Amino acid sequence: xxxxxxxxxxxxxxxxxYGNRGMTLEEDINSSNEYYLAVGTAVIHKKPTPVQVxxxxxxxxxxxVIKEAYFQKPSTTDYNGVYRGKYIDFEAxxxxxxxxFPLKNFHDHQVEHxxxxxxxxxICFVLLRFSTLGKVYFLxxxxxxxxxxxxxxxxxxxxRITEIQENGHxxxxxxxxxxxxxxxxxxxxxx
Amino acid sequence: xxxxxxxxxxxxxxxxxYGNRGMTLEEDINSSNEYYLAVGTAVIHKKPTPVQVxxxxxxxxxxxVIKEAYFQKPSTTDYNGVYRGKYIDFEAxxxxxxxxFPLKNFHDHQVEHxxxxxxxxxICFVLLRFSTLGKVYFLxxxxxxxxxxxxxxxxxxxxRITEIQENGHxxxxxxxxxxxxxxxxxxxxxx
Numbered sequence: 001x002x003x004x005x006x007x008x009x010x011x012x013x014x015x016x017x018y019g020n021r022g023m024t025l026e027e028d029i030n031s032s033n034e035y036y037l038a039v040g041t042a043v044i045h046k047k048p049t050p051v052q053v054x055x056x057x058x059x060x061x062x063x064x065v066i067k068e069a070y071f072q073k074p075s076t077t078d079y080n081g082v083y084r085g086k087y088i089d090f091e092a093x094x095x096x097x098x099x100x101f102p103l104k105n106f107h108d109h110q111v112e113h114x115x116x117x118x119x120x121x122x123i124c125f126v127l128l129r130f131s132t133l134g135k136v137y138f139l140x141x142x143x144x145x146x147x148x149x150x151x152x153x154x155x156x157x158x159x160r161i162t163e164i165q166e167n168g169h170x171x172x173x174x175x176x177x178x179x180x181x182x183x184x185x186x187x188x189x190x191x
Numbered sequence: 192x193x194x195x196x197x198x199x200x201x202x203x204x205x206x207x208x209y210g211n212r213g214m215t216l217e218e219d220i221n222s223s224n225e226y227y228l229a230v231g232t233a234v235i236h237k238k239p240t241p242v243q244v245x246x247x248x249x250x251x252x253x254x255x256v257i258k259e260a261y262f263q264k265p266s267t268t269d270y271n272g273v274y275r276g277k278y279i280d281f282e283a284x285x286x287x288x289x290x291x292f293p294l295k296n297f298h299d300h301q302v303e304h305x306x307x308x309x310x311x312x313x314i315c316f317v318l319l320r321f322s323t324l325g326k327v328y329f330l331x332x333x334x335x336x337x338x339x340x341x342x343x344x345x346x347x348x349x350x351r352i353t354e355i356q357e358n359g360h361x362x363x364x365x366x367x368x369x370x371x372x373x374x375x376x377x378x379x380x381x382x
Contacts, residue, residue, distance in 0.1 A: 037307065040307075043311050045266075048239040048242065048265075049239065051240075051257065065261065066242065069257040071254070080271060080272075081278070082280070082313040085278065086278065087273035087277065087279075088278075116228065117234050117273055120274060121275065122273035122276065
């Protein structure tokens with residue numbers, strides 16, 4: 001979870017698992033979404049980080065100041081929007097591991113949200129970055145649910161990279177957009 | 192803009208124009224969305240209020256505490272999600288006026304967002320409550336853009352209620368859901 005200071009500095013929420021590397025993925029996706037928006041390809045945004053506000057000052061003649069608040073875990077995925085008339089919904093996560101992707105990167109609420117979106121006929125997937133390998137994979141949400149349901153509660157709690165390679169799609173990294181995930185969406189849902 | 196305290200109390204952002212009445216509309220819509228979600232009709236959520244975080248404490252062995260932050264104006268509409276495979280996007284506003292709906296309730300960014308969503312083929316509309324009259328209208332975003340473009344910059348800056356009645360749809364208030372706006376979506380986009 002990354003927050004931008006007004007002065008351009010950043011800080012990182014302590015419970016973010018992979019530190020700076022996670023930020024890079026988020027930045028790459030935000031930049032890709034800005035590109036899609038600018039050229040009219042799609043309207044996809046990251047949802048604001050939910051914050052539980054506890055105490056606010058209302059100074060006279062100036063803006064309200066939040067004096068005490070806490071970061072909350074999102075109850076849905078981070079990204080959604082519209083592309084070619086269809087609802088798009090996804091989550092993006094990364095790991096430093098090289099041979100498998102830990103499922104603990106996903107919260108229960110997010111997985112339940114994904115399940116409901118699929119039932120409504122939305123296009124739903126995850127973007128998984130292996131930061132050490134420098135690779136980003138597109139994996140349809142149905143596959144994530146398969147591994148989640150199979151493994152949740154016991155045993156191995158990760159997806160092997162070979163499984164991701166078999167069932168998912170490597171996204172070539174580019175310049176504009178940096179992560180062209182909609183190209184994969186085209187081939188899978190529209191062609 | 193409404194924020195829930197952890198203890199159930201509420202406070203209101205000072206630049207919210209219509210005070211308590213706006214809260215009621217938001218509560219009604221959130222409750223309707225919870226109903227839709229619970230019975231499997233649709234997956235539609237209110238986006239979290241964007242907050243600009245300036246200063247955070249990271250106490251040892253406990254959660255990060257935001258010590259200084261500010262409410263930001265949303266750059267998109269407040270509500271979006273998926274219904275019958277289609278992308279749904281809307282904004283909800285209310286007024287105490289009886290004969291017209293002031294356009295200043297909408298921000299430029301929201302209107303530009305609405306324009307882009309329509310270009311992508313999303314289903315986009317506004318819910319307008321006349322709180323004094325106790326009536327909620329469904330107005331397709333195309334009509335809002337029509338009045339916005341016609342009036343923005345000069346002259347009358349509102350939509351007459353007669354125009355809303357002619358081009359929009361009165362939503363009967365109910366118990367579950369309280370504001371059954373998807374029934375209007377059914378008749379307009381699916382039947």
